[in-house]
Amino acid sequence: MKNKKLLFFVILLFPALLKIFLEFTTINSRKLPYFGPKELSGKDTVYYRVSDHFLKRPAAIDSVLADVHLDTVHYPLFAVCFIKPAYRNDNYRLAGLSEYAQYKKEKIRHIPFIIVTPYQAGSDTNGFSGLSQLQNGNKDILPLCWPQRSFDSLNLSFFKEKPVYIDYSYFVLVDKNRHIRGYYDARYVSEIKRLTEEYQHMRLKEEKQKVIQINQIESKETH
Secondary structure (H helix, E strand, C coil), rough: HHHHHHHHHHHHHHHHHHHHHHHHHHHHHHCCCEEECEECCCEEEECEEEECEEEEECCCHHHHCCCHHHCCCCCCCEEEEEECCHHHHHHHHHHHHHHHHHCHHHHHHCEEEEEEEEEECCCCCCCCCCCCHCCCCCEEEEEEEEEEHHHHHHHHHCCCCCCCCCCCEEEEEEEECCEEEEEEECHHHHHHHHEEEEEEEHHHHHHHHHHHHHHHHHHHHCC
């Protein structure tokens, strides 16, 4: 009788244990690339870092822009794209994300999508025309802005030594150390799907590292 209960218990736990096993083995076997310039420091590779400081659109058009810091506690990872003036009314540029925002909200929940547009004081054409449809109640889609005079230089800082096909409106996946880990064409659902999968993959790696560090600390304390 005891053996039957034990077998039943194992059968109930098996799917969860299998999922954990597959996730952790996937974490160990899959490595996302690093983009941008790389330098050697002794035997170590130093990867390029991007800024996590942006400017938020003010309530009043001509008021002072507020600095927004995407800190690593609240934003350990984030995806950011830059919409240049020529694409301001081209909603197709973010059609893939729009599809997810309307029909697959649960898939992008808790993934910070930062959409940066150029800002010009006194202009009535600031912002992205399809933003309200994109947000659609999703607080993780965050609209920000940047002064138009330096917008291109901000964008290029995220595109240093990028693959040749990368253009404005591509999402850039940034990790906890502010390294660039991926580029995704927001026009396509398949690309947003890839972004969500790689985002979750990196979050799993972070959680695994936390577990290892906690175990190491507890092991030291017991000795």
